[in-house]
Amino acid sequence: MKRRELLRGSLVAGAGAALGAVGGCGPTGTEPQAPVTFEPGGSLPWINWAGNQSCLPNWRLAPVSEDQLVGVMKSARGVVRAVGGSHSFSAVVPTDDTLVATDLLSGMIGHDPERLQATFLAGTRLNAMGPMLDAVGQALPNMPDMDYPALGGSIANSVHATGSTFGSASSYVTALTLATPSGELMECSADRNAEVFQAARTSIGALGIVSRMTLQNQHAFDLTEVNRVENMNDVFDDIQARLRNHRHFECFPMPYSSQCITVATDIAAPADANAGEDDPNAVNTLRNLYEATAWIPRVGHGLYGAILDSVLSGESTTVRTGPSYRVFPHVRIVRFREMEYTVPAAAGPECAREILRTIEARRLPLYFPLEVRYVKADDIWLSMFEGQDGCSISVHQFGDLDYRAPFAEIEPIFWKYGGRPHWGKLHTLDADRLAGIYPRHWQDFQEVRRTLDPQGRMLNPHLKTLFGV
Numbered sequence: 222m223k224r225r226e227l228l229r230g231s232l233v234a235g236a237g238a239a240l241g242a243v244g245g246c247g248p249t250g251t252e253p254q255a256p257v258t259f260e261p262g263g264s265l266p267w268i269n270w271a272g273n274q275s276c277l278p279n280w281r282l283a284p285v286s287e288d289q290l291v292g293v294m295k296s297a298r299g300v301v302r303a304v305g306g307s308h309s310f311s312a313v314v315p316t317d318d319t320l321v322a323t324d325l326l327s328g329m330i331g332h333d334p335e336r337l338q339a340t341f342l343a344g345t346r347l348n349a350m351g352p353m354l355d356a357v358g359q360a361l362p363n364m365p366d367m368d369y370p371a372l373g374g375s376i377a378n379s380v381h382a383t384g385s386t387f388g389s390a391s392s393y394v395t396a397l398t399l400a401t402p403s404g405e406l407m408e409c410s411a412d413r414n415a416e417v418f419q420a421a422r423t424s425i426g427a428l429g430i431v432s433r434m435t436l437q438n439q440h441a442f443d444l445t446e447v448n449r450v451e452n453m454n455d456v457f458d459d460i461q462a463r464l465r466n467h468r469h470f471e472c473f474p475m476p477y478s479s480q481c482i483t484v485a486t487d488i489a490a491p492a493d494a495n496a497g498e499d500d501p502n503a504v505n506t507l508r509n510l511y512e513a514t515a516w517i518p519r520v521g522h523g524l525y526g527a528i529l530d531s532v533l534s535g536e537s538t539t540v541r542t543g544p545s546y547r548v549f550p551h552v553r554i555v556r557f558r559e560m561e562y563t564v565p566a567a568a569g570p571e572c573a574r575e576i577l578r579t580i581e582a583r584r585l586p587l588y589f590p591l592e593v594r595y596v597k598a599d600d601i602w603l604s605m606f607e608g609q610d611g612c613s614i615s616v617h618q619f620g621d622l623d624y625r626a627p628f629a630e631i632e633p634i635f636w637k638y639g640g641r642p643h644w645g646k647l648h649t650l651d652a653d654r655l656a657g658i659y660p661r662h663w664q665d666f667q668e669v670r671r672t673l674d675p676q677g678r679m680l681n682p683h684l685k686t687l688f689g690v
């Protein structure tokens with residue numbers, strides 16, 4: 222194995238945990254990649270990006286206008302679910318009744334150069350928004366680590382990036398229009414239908430289908446992202462300074478290793494230039510190394526960690542620079558499954574350390590790097606960041622390997638630190654537990670939901686579990 226290859230794999234992980242290639246994930250997976258198949262004459266299956274959620278909707282609709290969307294809401298049969306980019310890991314989308322694709326409700330429909338705001342139809346993919354905003358001199362202040370999802374799906378789940386002075390994507394929504402389950406188009410903002418606005422800014426798609434949103438942006442800007450390999454303990458000990466000194470900072474601790482990848486992103490300086498290269502396939506080297514060593518009785522995991530430490534330490538940096546909408550996102554070609562909880566910001570390093578200790582002590586087959594990010598508090602009722610600055614910690618598993626058993630060993634650690642699960646990622650909490658971790662507005666949200674959707678038309682089995690219906 223070439224030292225540089227492994228580093229590249231790690232740096233790809235550092236850029237966002239999409240390690241390895243699908244083809245490199247091996248033929249002996251514990252879960253099929255396509256749990257449903259198309260039977261000629263039957264329903265067209267829907268499957269999510271990770272391949273762990275699927276359904277066979279009887280009706281698949283794709284309205285091209287808000288009028289059509291209203292018609293859909295009035296006439297749709299059975300349970301109605303919206304789908305954006307299908308990038309959620311949890312079962313927030315599936316229904317065998319009516320699936321409403323938002324793809325054709327796409328595009329920027331207005332902008333305000335004074336306020337630096339822009340209005341988009343909700344099906345617009347994040348990767349289409351950057352160039353459209355750039356053309357009018359605006360940019361999103363922050364973006365998640367990949368840009369395939371739709372705006373509507375991102376807001377529904379309170380998607381986030383990293384940066385301790387930046388809120389979640391939902392926190393930049395200043396107004397939205399909701400097609401309610403009864404087929405009304407409801408305009409919502411802090412001044413208009415304010416309670417519905419607070420609920421709809423993170424709704425898990427339970428209140429209806431959002432048709433458009435206005436976002437608070439900023440002037441277009443360039444960024445430079447610097448990836449380094451550093452000692453994990455040093456980084457955790459110094460985390461407050463890193464958060465202060467960089468516009469965006471995140472780290473990717475590597476299980477069984479003393480090293481982590483750090484990613485610091487700041488406003489670009491004129492002399493900044495790209496250096497080094499990403500290889501989205503290189504994570505397979507990490508997996509190959511684990512599989513070649515970890516099975517060896519008694520010493521395997523230690524050997525894996527020692528080799529990893531030796532090839533990673535002292536490696537040089539990679540740099541990516543350019544317009545913000547090109548630097549924030551990364552290429553994702555590896556299937557994986559993910560669990561993420563947000564714990565109070567101050568507890569982040571301690572929680573991450575306990576997860577890493579647990580993985581090592583129990584020899585869990587989790588060698589994908591963790592991802593540790595920071596997000597500013599907001600006031601959105603069901604946002605993971607409601608009322609407190611958060612540290613979001615993700616645990617990943619390759620798409621063809623069992624995630625349930627190892628995730629079950631890690632999830633209680635998140636509970637211990639008061640974690641709130643990402644709505645679009647894997648977790649096992651139900652309404653009783655969730656009500657306890659959203660003490661301020663859980664009931665407010667349920668009241669708005671019951672008012673807008675008294676018959677529960679928007680609730681699939683997963684949402685019924687979440688809301689205790």
Ligand SMILES: Cc1cc2nc3c(=O)[nH]c(=O)nc-3n(C[C@H](O)[C@H](O)[C@H](O)COP(=O)(O)OP(=O)(O)OC[C@H]3O[C@@H](n4cnc5c(N)ncnc54)[C@H](O)[C@@H]3O)c2cc1C
Pocket residue numbers: 239270271302303304305306307308309310313314323343344365366367369370371372373374375376377378379380381382425426427429430431432553643644645646
């Ligand atoms: C490779 C990868 C990387 C990821 N990186 C990040 C990351 O950096 N940060 C992060 O926070 N998450 C991340 N995620 C998770 C993902 O971004 C979220 O789950 C996001 O919500 C998915 O958006 P989507 O458009 O694919 O929504 P979908 O999965 O299609 O839908 C999500 C929810 O939104 C609802 N919905 C969709 N459109 C609307 C609408 N118009 N109105 C109302 N409800 C609607 C759906 O019914 C569903 O409940 C990642 C996922 C993957 C697979």
